[in-house]
Amino acid sequence: MGMPGSGKGTQAERIAATYQIPHISTGAIFRSLAENKSPIGLEAKTYMDKGKLVPDGLVNKILWDRLGEPDTVKGFVLDGYPRTLPQAEALEAYLQSKGLSLDVALYLAVGKDVLRKRLEQRLTSPIPRVDDQSEVVERRLRVSEAEVDALLHFYQGLGVVSIVDGEKEPDIVFAKIQEALQFHS
Numbered sequence: 001m002g003m004p005g006s007g008k009g010t011q012a013e014r015i016a017a018t019y020q021i022p023h024i025s026t027g028a029i030f031r032s033l034a035e036n037k038s039p040i041g042l043e044a045k046t047y048m049d050k051g052k053l054v055p056d057g058l059v060n061k062i063l064w065d066r067l068g069e070p071d072t073v074k075g076f077v078l079d080g081y082p083r084t085l086p087q088a089e090a091l092e093a094y095l096q097s098k099g100l101s102l103d104v105a106l107y108l109a110v111g112k113d114v115l116r117k118r119l120e121q122r123l124t125s126p127i128p129r130v131d132d133q134s135e136v137v138e139r140r141l142r143v144s145e146a147e148v149d150a151l152l153h154f155y156q157g158l159g160v161v162s163i164v165d166g167e168k169e170p171d172i173v174f175a176k177i178q179e180a181l182q183f184h185s
């Protein structure tokens with residue numbers, strides 16, 4: 001969990017590579033579906049390009065499809081999901097129905113000024129994202145704040161949260177994440 005630009009994608013990639021489990025990013029799935037001009041992808045793109053969250057029903061559908069694939073049997077790292085309280089509740093119900101539970105919910109804590117800078121820098125990458133333009137970024141930060149707080153509360157209630165300082169260098173952030181994973185496993 002974390003605000004846009006907090007490094008969820010960056011760290012989830014490392015977790016997946018280190019623990020040999022699939023990295024499931026709802027944002028990346030939507031971007032790839034949109035690139036391939038699939039109807040779900042094009043619908044999701046209309047929300048993403050404006051800095052809005054994609055509706056829960058649409059996100060849950062693609063997530064259940066992905067979690068049903070055989071490579072998830074030994075575990076998985078979710079990146080960018082859940083992003084709202086109804087998604088968190090839906091995920092809990094889904095996991096319970098499969099006799100599974102989350103090991104840990106990681107929260108990457110990063111201040112807004114640092115987030116703005118990171119997302120601005122990502123605009124200069126070879127494939128810039130429409131949703132990293134400054135006016136869209138402001139909306140994403142606004143939209144995300146209450147949602148992230150609600151998620152943090154929800155997972156604190158389940159006793160599975162680890163808060164990691166996401167402002168440090170990526171290697172240091174990852175070392176802290178590994179400590180948290182060890183603690184919760």
Ligand code: B4P
Binds near residue numbers: 026052082083087
């Ligand atoms: P995402 O694809 O999840 O992307 P993000 O929140 O912008 O970025 P992330 O936190 O992964 O940061 P990153 O590692 O890239 O979401 C995009 C959109 O998809 C959403 O706005 C929404 O519309 C839609 N969506 C996705 N999931 C959804 C859901 N469940 N429900 C509804 N809608 C959904 O890092 C950002 C930058 O910082 C990078 O350039 C990186 O190199 C840099 N960086 C990372 N860690 C750093 C560090 N420690 N120090 C310095 N720089 C760092």
